[in-house]
Each structure stands twice: as structure tokens, then as C-alpha cells.
Amino acid sequence: MKLATWNVNSLKIRLPQLLEWLPVEQPDVVCLQETKTENAGFPEVELQAAGYAALYSGQKTYNGVAILSRQAGAQPQAGIPGFADEQKRVLAATVGEVRVVCIYAPNGQAVDSDKYRYKLAWYEALTAWLKEELVCWPKLAVLGDFNIAPEDRDVCDPVAWAGQVLVSEPERAAFKQLQALGLADGFRLFEQAPKLYSWWDYRQLAFQKNQGLRIDHILLSPALASRAKACRIDKIARKRERPSDHAPVVVEVT
């Protein structure tokens, strides 16, 4: 089984690239973030024609998440139960035996801003919810844009980024809280080359200079981590014209 996550930064703009990428990569499950599409305008027909069923929780202009799967997802859950939030950032569904959780974590804007405090509160609610989910679902995967670079090796220039949003210690502590639930960073289950990132700023030729961050992740419960065969970041999509600023991350489990 191959699972992927991709922050597409507008599904409407990126749909042609997604439809080209799906038959090349042939994932069984794809979690999308920043669809920026209301549910009424979701391209369900085009994706169905490509062989994927879709579940989605979207809104106009901002945020929006979706789960595509060859086998239709069941028991969909939008949002974190008990955490009131207008922003469409979370969608969970069951595909086969796997509970798939698609997340688009808040950016946080700047350390000590209201958005930063919202980000930390959001992570706290996410962690409490996933702790319960893990009781019900031994095979659980959390895929998405976490907006956290967990370690300095996930940052192109740790000195320049030190203390800033996406790398600050409270954010990294929030990521560690997820790992403390038993969720493994799928990417780090395998030997990886240095300086591999999943996001690059559109400005100043950041991609060409590989000035990026690894902020898109796939977390795996123990039952899935023990079955993981490979995890990689697919940079090819970022090299195209009019790319998303994020690259897909893909994991294979048996």
C-alpha cells in the first residue's frame, strides 16, 4: 500500500498536475492540503475518472483538506472532535484496515502571535484526539503539512531560522508529543540523504538553491511503522512550471 501527502496550494490550479502525477506515482491513498476549494466545487468527477474516490472538507480561499483513495474511504471525520474550528484543517477516513488522518496544521505566522497560540492549542487538541484514535485503530497514519521542521537537519539554514515560527522549541515539543504517542516519523525510519526538504519559498530561487524546510510528514503507528518499506520526498513535482511550493511525500507499507 502506497500513501502520499501533498500540499497543492489550490487544487483548482494544481488539478492538471495532480491528474498527471497520480498514474505515475500510483498511490493508493493521497492526502491533499490547501485545496482552497468549497465542497460544492470539488473536482470529484475528474478524480473519479482517474480511479480515485474522494472525501473532502473545504472552504473558500483558505485551508481545505481531502483524502483520495482507490478504495473508497469509510467513516469520515472532519475536524478534531470537541475542538471548535471554522478552519478546515483535518479529515480522517478508514481505507482498508488503515485509519488515515489528513492534516493541514496552522502556520503560526510569528512566535507569540495569536496565530501561534492557536497553532499550539490546535496541536494540543490534535494530540489528545489521536491518543484516543490509536486505541481504536492500531494501523493509523497521520499525513500532511505539519508546518513544523522537527530537527535542525530538516532546516536549510538552522542559524538563520533559529527560534522562528516552524522551528521554535514549543512547536518542536508539540511534534515530539505526537511521537510520544508512538507515532514514528516515516521519513526517518530509513536512511536519507542530507538536505532533503518538502517546502521551498517561491521567492529568490529558493528551490534552485535548495533553501527549504522539511515540514510535510507521514507519521505511522507501530503496526504500520513495522511494515514500512520506503519513504521519500518527490521533488519532481516542484520542478514543473507553476508548481506548488510543497513537494509530495510518499510512503510504502506492506
Add this chain to the structure above:
DNA sequence: ATGGCGCGCGCAGCGCGA
């Protein structure tokens, strides 16, 4: 010195992302 780029919205230029 605080923008740069790309997106949505909507038709000018701003808010937002990371």
C-alpha cells in the same frame, strides 16, 4: 530597509502563506 512569489478574490491591490 521587511520585500521577494504565488494564490484567491475580483478587477485593484491586499491578506495570507512559510
